[in-house]
Amino acid sequence: MDLHRIGIIGLGLIGGSMGLDLQKQGHEVCGLTHKEETATRAKDRGLAQFISTDPKIIADCSIIILALPLPQLIHPSRDLLDALPTNAVVTDVGSVKKPIIKTWKNLHPNFVAGHPMAGTIQSGVEAGQKDLFVGRPWITTPDDTTNQHALSLVKELATSIGSKCITTDADTHDQAVALVSHLPVFISASLLKAVSNEKNNQLLTLAKKIASSGFADTTRVGGGNPNLGLAMAEYNNSEILNSIHSYRESLNQLEEVIRTQNWQKLEIELQNTKQRRSDFLDLN
Amino acid sequence: MDLHRIGIIGLGLIGGSMGLDLQKQGHEVCGLTHKEETATRAKDRGLAQFISTDPKIIADCSIIILALPLPQLIHPSRDLLDALPTNAVVTDVGSVKKPIIKTWKNLHPNFVAGHPMAGTIQSGVEAGQKDLFVGRPWITTPDDTTNQHALSLVKELATSIGSKCITTDADTHDQAVALVSHLPVFISASLLKAVSNEKNNQLLTLAKKIASSGFADTTRVGGGNPNLGLAMAEYNNSEILNSIHSYRESLNQLEEVIRTQNWQKLEIELQNTKQRRSDFLDLN
Incomplete structure (x- = not known):
């Protein structure tokens, strides 16, 4: 796929693992974390090239991956929403889709609901690992309003790190x-x-x-x-x-x-x- | 413990593993199997020194371990009962104790109800392995009628192959x-x-x-x-x-x-x- 500047919000198991894999694919990865301490550790671990607690870090990204826990996906912070570039493709990793779509369908024109599945019992900034998604399902749940270009891009991204794309409805x-x-x-x-x-x-x-x-x-x-x-x-x-x-x-x-x-x-x-x-x- | 001639009825996971461990302890082990085919394979695997489908094989044993599935422990064959030496200590490996005690309390004077716990998903004559019981519980469930000498001998046997002895009531x-x-x-x-x-x-x-x-x-x-x-x-x-x-x-x-x-x-x-x-x- 074309190379992108990709923003990852949250560098836990899912976000951190994606950061490692996407850098390997040649993308520029910008990581946004909540705490300074996490940012420092994420830099040490090389989870992204650019890492900050300042939402401005994602300003120039063309793809944004919301790798946050469910509550923060369903109730996103004002700061995060204000920082999202309008032209970027935005996707999430939440394990439940209906409430996330309900929140996001009016928040961003290029939102694609997604669920990359990868289970380990690890969590947090130490958990990210290479090749976590190889052979694992990455489900997208588009509806009539989903931007088809954005959907294709998310699927391309998923495939590039080894996931098996599955498309279904949120229900x-x-x-x-x-x-x-x-x-x-x-x-x-x-x-x-x-x-x-x-x-x-x-x-x-x-x-x-x-x-x-x-x-x-x-x-x-x-x-x-x-x-x-x-x-x-x-x-x-x-x-x-x-x-x-x-x-x-x-x-x-x-x-x-x-x-x-x-x-x-x-x-x-x-x-x-x-x-x-x-x-x-x-x-x- | 003193060396014994020990009969094992059934050479599946439990019986076969005991055969291997008890031989290592220096005992003479006699294995009784139902089918000729199993006897041949058990000989190849060295699960006991003497192996036969003829119940006479256990005639001179001082300890008998009934390593059979529950149905055969609860409804033992006439041939097996006739072959059990009256002076031997007899113990079983069944995972449910009340129905076995109900069957056996009047069948043999030196019966000790036991349950050595060791789980693998294997079964049959290929399943027996060394050191299966190390660190695992071996439960005995004596009652007022249990011969105390027989109980001590079973516990000694259990301890000798690495099991942790637990005594409780069948209920x-x-x-x-x-x-x-x-x-x-x-x-x-x-x-x-x-x-x-x-x-x-x-x-x-x-x-x-x-x-x-x-x-x-x-x-x-x-x-x-x-x-x-x-x-x-x-x-x-x-x-x-x-x-x-x-x-x-x-x-x-x-x-x-x-x-x-x-x-x-x-x-x-x-x-x-x-x-x-x-x-x-x-x-x-």
Whole structure:
């Protein structure tokens, strides 16, 4: 793709990793951070060529990537909005699209809603790493009002750092992440809560001694960063509630099979779940 | 410990691994397998010094380890029972203790109910490996009728191959494994079932593309061997149903917090689940 001057707002896991990859592609990268301390560390790590806490840093950029947490994407600061060049293409990295589109559709003419997916448990200025996006999905959720040139440019950018571009609508996106990404957090947290609710201390003491890899894996995302879970629940609220509802139906159905001791049916159910997981994760 | 002639019934993951470790300790190990084919392969792998499909192989053993799947522990074959030396100490490896004790308390005078815990996803004659039990719990669940000499010998055996001995009652054992080992399977399977129940194909196609490590981890045990899940549900039935009940309460409580958008409370809940996981898995 043509070389650009690219502004990245926020140099955490996503922004910092993009800074590293985009510099490697030959672009000029300007990073905007909130704190001086972060700016200093980001300079040390080489996350961008130019880094500042002053929004003026992005004045001449033709592409702006908003790599901020959900709350700051949904309630962007006045200073940031004032600093965005009107002619630039602006895209974001938020994991929920409908509330972000609601905020941004009237804020900038060249806004493209995006969600580059890349998970590590790291966060903050130390987290950025090279090649984080290789082979990972980068979803864009344009609508009728999206500038097609801006959309093409974002896809070109995504492809250039190895992402697989996926285009869908914001509704489908938010429902799909609720099902496979947000719901697991609350399922997993509920297991930890069930353990916390247990009153029998002798049982708990033994349970702690024998909790093993199965427990560790099933509870991993429910024992993660509380702020991430909180942001999901707040900004993808109705989709998560729908997913929980559908999940409880499935739990009730399995419980009924166990309660009625219908082993033939349970065997079919467990064969199906095994097959479903293989299909979903391409383990076949 | 003194050297013994030890019989192992079944040379899968647990039995095969014990065979390797116990030979290293200097014991004479006799393995009994169901099929000739397995016996041949077990000989090739050196899982025991003497291996046969004929129950007579265990005639002179002073310790017998029943390393069989739950159904065969709860409904042992006549041939096996007839072959057990009356003076030997007999112990088992079943992951549910009450139904096994119910079966065995009148079958052999020196029976000690045990549960060496060691998880890998492998099974069968190829699965046995050295040092599988090092640092892992080996639970015994004696009652008033248990022969104390036999119990001591089983604990000595467990310690000799690196296990951490835990003694508790069968009730507590079965409830604890229901909570941290069996419940996760059905929670996890329910998530896969919720995905299977989803009717929106566009959503499913996207969900499959974006399902990532969080989904993979949360669904791992629910997408495992159907026979294991089936045996848990059948032989630890009431404890699993109790755990599902308690889990659903927790899920409902979290859902209520999300539905009423009580973010302060949700933050506390998610901080608690994070802390609970760290406590349980000694991550502090």
